[in-house]
Amino acid sequence: MRLFQNSCFYPSYLPRLNQLAAKAVSFEERRRVFLNDRFGASHFLQPVLDGSPEAFFTNGDDEVLQRRWAREQGMGGEPTLEAILLAQIEHHATEVFYNLDPVRYPSAFVAKLPGCVKKALCWRGAPSGNADFTAYGAVLANFPTMLDMWRRKGCRAELFYPAHDPVMDEYGHGERPIDVVFVGGYSRHHRERAKTLERVARLADSHEVVFCLDASRLTKLAESAIGRLLPLRQHRRPDAIAAIARPPVFGRDLYELIGSAKIALNGSIDMAGEDRGNMRCFESMGCGALLVSDAGRYIDGMESGITIETYDTPEHAAEVIARSLQDWPRSAEIAALGRARIRDIYHKDMQWKLFVEVVGRL
Template sequence: MRLFQNSGLYPSYLPRLNQLAANTRSFAERRDVFLHDRFGAAHFLKPVLDGSPEAFFTNGDDEVLQRRWAREQGMSGEPTLEAILLAQVEHHATEVFYNLDPVRYPSTFVAKLPACVKTTLCWRAAPSGNADFTAYGAVLGNFPSILDIWRGKGCRAELFFPAHDPAMDEYGHSERPIDVVFVGGYSRHHRARARTLEQVAQLAGSRNIVLCLDASRLTKLAESTLGRLLPLRSHRRPDAIAAIAKPPVFGRNLYELIGSSKIVLNGAIDMSGVDRGNMRCFEAMGCGALLVSDAGGYPDGMQEGSTIETYDTPEQAVEVISRSLQDWPRLAEIAALGRARVRDIYRKDAQWRQFGDLVGRI
């Protein structure tokens, strides 16, 4: 199978990538630096991470990366990023195109793919307004209720899961000096999460609490000197959160942070309904921390009281965290079992087999 996997970058991750790849000059060098940093690696298929000659990977929105490829291949002028991505697919003679960034490259892009492409799939685990993915052979995701939304829009939708990144096994085998860590976004889509963070942040007086927040542009504006003169109070972070908030972390720095933490606090975004099992669940358990997350429907291996702990309200989150830290030796055993379960159930080779089965059925 000649596989092409396209992904995308968070704007807040780009400065880290540019720093890591500062001494690279070629497309392959910058791409390899990115893949080694493991940002998003739970979604990357085994042939990509193994460096298989039949697999091609790129970040189609990384202008530095893509323009390097265009120059190396002798493309003239200043082609668009879409034109470069199409040229890469044709050059690779792709048979299966798997897109992790379908909002940027929706059905209109699929219609332009060369004839060598026989199967197209995309990953989308969130509602996306009026985005059209109907030209894809299937939309993949791990939230059943959101898959139903895509089916209602005329798409074929199939259940598919992130996988345990083997690089996680390198982390979390020594002391865990951080009591609780949260890493994630802070925006208008995170109201329930924000209430929980505010409650947990109040533990900072007696516990080592670390909040690494990727604040939205509106939140950053609201907290600026100018923004404090504007009617943006509702977008500012509560004082308890702002007092200890740190910048977001990504890639191997995230693995290292989780590996240094006893508990990873997680909270679903408001639009996810009752489905649970976002990326942070896989990362937290994969690096051996105890996942404390909001109650809901979790996938196999994530079982309350057995491999994870859950809460129903912000106040209960504080209670669960406090109880877990007081009884840490027992809860550390739950975390260790969770790590083993995720590593066993969501292996990369199993993810790749399931992907192959999906391709065969589409």
């Protein structure tokens, strides 16, 4: 199978990538730096991580990376990122195109794929407005309600999962000086999460609590000197959160941070419904922290009181965390079992096997 996997990253990750890749002068060198940093690695298929000659990987939204490829291949002028991606697919003689960025490259893009592409799939685990993915052979996600939503929109949808990144095994084997860590976004889409963060932030008076927040542009504006003169109070972070907030962390720095924490707090976004099991769950458990997350329907291997702990309300979250820290030997056993369970169930070989099976059904 000649596989092409297209990915993307958060705009806030770009400064880190540019710093890490400061000495990279070619497409291959910059791509290698990115893959080594492991941003989003739970979604990258085994042949990509193995460097298989039949697998091609790129970030179609990385203008620096893509324009380097275009120059190296002799593409003239200033081609669009879409034109470069299509040229890469044709150059690679791709048979199966797997896209992690379908909002940027929806059905209209699929219609332009070269004839060598036999099957096109995409991953989308969140609502996407009016984006059209019906031209894809299948939309993949690990939330049943999300799959039902895509089917109602006329898409074929198939169950699929992130996987344990084996590099996580390198982290989290020493002391864990941080009591509670949270890493994630903070925006108008996270109102319930924000209530939980505010309540847990109060534990910082007696515990080591670290929040690394990727604040939205509106939140940043609201907290700026000019923004404080505008009617944006509802978009500012509460004082308890702002007092301990740090910049977002990504890649191996994220693994290192979670591996230094006893507890990793997670909270689903408001649009997730009752389904649970986002990538942060995989990262938290994979790096050996005790996952404390909001109650809901979790995937196999994530069981409250056995491999994770769950909470129902912001107040309950603080209670669960305090209790877990008080009885840390028991909590550490739950975390260790969770780490082993995720590694055993959702390993990369399983993910690739499932992908091949899905492709075979299309």
